[in-house]
């Protein structure tokens with residue numbers, strides 16, 4: 001199997017006044033196509049920094065990152081935006097839905113950026129929402145949905161461009177245990193269909209569902 005995510009000696013330092021925060025301090029990692037990986041580790045250990053770099057939401061201070069065979073160093077903002085839109089689906093702890101628009105419109109958004117016409121946008125967003133079991137909640141705004149439903153809308157939005165990689169940063173962190181496990185089972189299902197899944201979690205039960213577990217500590221990795 002090919003490596004879809006490759007990091008080599010990746011560092012991400014933040015300058016805070018006179019201090020340098022070494023959020024990531026040399027991470028080398030390969031994730032193969034179709035793998036299901038859990039990332040664990042204490043708060044502040046660099047998990048979100050790592051996910052943001054993999055998802056091309058941020059760029060490293062040093063080191064190399066390859067996504068789906070493409071080296072991201074020196075890529076234009078346009079090419080990075082293409083990776084974010086087409087290759088990666090990102091799911092966040094706080095859902096990050098747009099509050100003023102309904103579930104359907106939220107899921108349609110990435111297709112708008114991809115330049116898909118309105119008819120197809122609607123059709124594909126409806127399919128994605130049906131896929132996560134929210135066919136009957138499409139006209140609801142985020143504040144009219146439960147936490148689990150909001151996260152399912154966010155997953156539909158992450159899936160709508162059919163990305164090969166799904167990244168989820170503590171996707172169950174704002175949900176009760178039962179709802180969280182349902183969401184994780186959904187990620188398992190997506191993985192079984194061939195998506196490469198990387199999930200950050202504090203929960204050992206959740207991590208146990210993943211085949212591979214990586215631990216972060218002080219910006220470094222201990223597998």
Ligand SMILES: Nc1ncnc2c1ncn2[C@@H]1O[C@H](COP(=O)(O)OP(=O)(O)O)[C@@H](O)[C@H]1O
Nearest residue numbers: 014021022023042043044045046047048049050
């Ligand atoms: N934008 C930023 N500016 C300054 N420091 C940051 C920034 N993002 C993260 N950090 C710091 O980097 C370290 C790792 O943060 P993070 O990756 O969010 O950890 P985790 O997700 O494991 O809790 C922490 O010390 C955090 O304060």
Ligand SMILES: [Mg+2]
Nearest residue numbers: 047048049169
């Ligand atoms: Mg975090």
